[in-house]
Amino acid sequence: MQKATANGYHSKQQTIMILEKIEALLKEVAALSAKNAEDIEQLRLKYLSKKGEINAVMADFRNVAADQKRAVGIKINELKQAATDKINELREQIETTETGTESIDLTRTAYPIGLGTRHPLTIVKNEIISIFQRMGFTLYNGPEIDDDKHVFTMLNFAADHPARDMQDTFFISQNKDDVTKNVLLRSHTSGDEAHYMETHEPPIRVLCPGRVYRNEAISARAHCFFHQVEGLYVDKNVSFTDLKQVLLTFAREMFGPDTKIRLRPSYFPFTEPSAEMDISCNICGGKGCGFCKHTGWVEILGCGMVDPHDLEACGIDPEVYTGYAFGMGVERITNLKYRVNDLRLFSENDTRFLEQFQSAY
Numbered sequence: 124m125q126k127a128t129a130n131g132y133h134s135k136q137q138t139i140m141i142l143e144k145i146e147a148l149l150k151e152v153a154a155l156s157a158k159n160a161e162d163i164e165q166l167r168l169k170y171l172s173k174k175g176e177i178n179a180v181m182a183d184f185r186n187v188a189a190d191q192k193r194a195v196g197i198k199i200n201e202l203k204q205a206a207t208d209k210i211n212e213l214r215e216q217i218e219t220t221e222t223g224t225e226s227i228d229l230t231r232t233a234y235p236i237g238l239g240t241r242h243p244l245t246i247v248k249n250e251i252i253s254i255f256q257r258m259g260f261t262l263y264n265g266p267e268i269d270d271d272k273h274v275f276t277m278l279n280f281a282a283d284h285p286a287r288d289m290q291d292t293f294f295i296s297q298n299k300d301d302v303t304k305n306v307l308l309r310s311h312t313s314g315d316e317a318h319y320m321e322t323h324e325p326p327i328r329v330l331c332p333g334r335v336y337r338n339e340a341i342s343a344r345a346h347c348f349f350h351q352v353e354g355l356y357v358d359k360n361v362s363f364t365d366l367k368q369v370l371l372t373f374a375r376e377m378f379g380p381d382t383k384i385r386l387r388p389s390y391f392p393f394t395e396p397s398a399e400m401d402i403s404c405n406i407c408g409g410k411g412c413g414f415c416k417h418t419g420w421v422e423i424l425g426c427g428m429v430d431p432h433d434l435e436a437c438g439i440d441p442e443v444y445t446g447y448a449f450g451m452g453v454e455r456i457t458n459l460k461y462r463v464n465d466l467r468l469f470s471e472n473d474t475r476f477l478e479q480f481q482s483a484y
């Protein structure tokens with residue numbers, strides 16, 4: 124009969140009992156289930172708390188035979204990990220099903236989603252386009268980053284032309300040997316007309332809307348970017364009379380049938396002759412008020428007959444064709460129509476301002 128010390132015999136028995144207990148607990152843990160968060164808390168208390176089953180096993184660990192301690196230790200850790208994993212897994216299942224079935228009522232009426240509004244500049248731009256489209260103009264969108272050739276040179280701005288100083292341009296790259304190769308942010312959409320004339324045969328009747336950039340200090344009356352709509356008509360026998368009639372029709376469509384127009388001689392490098400167009404003040408009806416500086420007139424656009432140089436530069440025979448061009452600032456027209464007195468409002472994205480504009484356009 125084996126004679127063992129009381130201690131050794133005791134330890135062997137204890138070790139077998141502990142290993143059996145661990146095996147039983149592992150099976151138990153693998154089969155755990157829970158219906159809700161409370162069940163899970165109960166399981167956590169039963170297995171993982173200070174007074175839980177696993178801690179009880181660890182309390183018996185000191186009775187394990189010395190040569191078995193390592194193997195039993197590994198088993199205990201395995202059990203602890205299995206219990207933690209299982210309880211976390213159950214918790215995840217409950218959380219998923221709870222949010223899936225209890226928190227969301229799919230039969231409830233949805234919250235209304237607020238519809239946005241068009242930007243006032245877009246509303247006015249679309250209105251301008253719509254008026255000219257009804258008169259047969261098509262649309263062309265040119266590049267915002269363009270070269271000097273199209274923005275200045277083809278439009279009769281000579282390399283040292285003083286008109287170039289009229290516009291503080293954002294240059295992207297400058298070519299010391301050949302200014303026409305300078306790359307820049309377009310300072311007007313007239314460059315689009317050069318692109319269009321270069322690639323299309325007359326008759327041309329085109330509208331070029333778009334954003335333009337100038338290096339100006341930002342204030343209520345000036346901004347480093349704004350929007351223009353330019354128009355161009357090139358065909359045989361196009362005269363200044365045609366230009367005036369088209370602009371009068373536009374002014375009446377835009378500001379009301381009683382609107383009068385006035386053309387004043389002006390200067391632009393790309394048109395000859397050139398004019399600025401005023402409309403009768405739509406606030407005082409032409410009687411004179413603070414808005415029109417008591418003149419009864421407000422300026423809205425520039426225009427003129429296309430300079431023969433421009434036609435030639437774009438490959439159109441100026442002996443055969445003539446044309447007119449006009450250009451207006453969308454911000455200017457919007458200010459007149461809606462009496463907005465600060466340009467910065469258009470780009471601050473303040474919804475209190477933007478929400479005031481509603482349109483089907």
Ligand SMILES: [Zn+2]
Pocket residue numbers: 404405406407408409410411412413414415416417419420
């Ligand atoms: Zn007025």
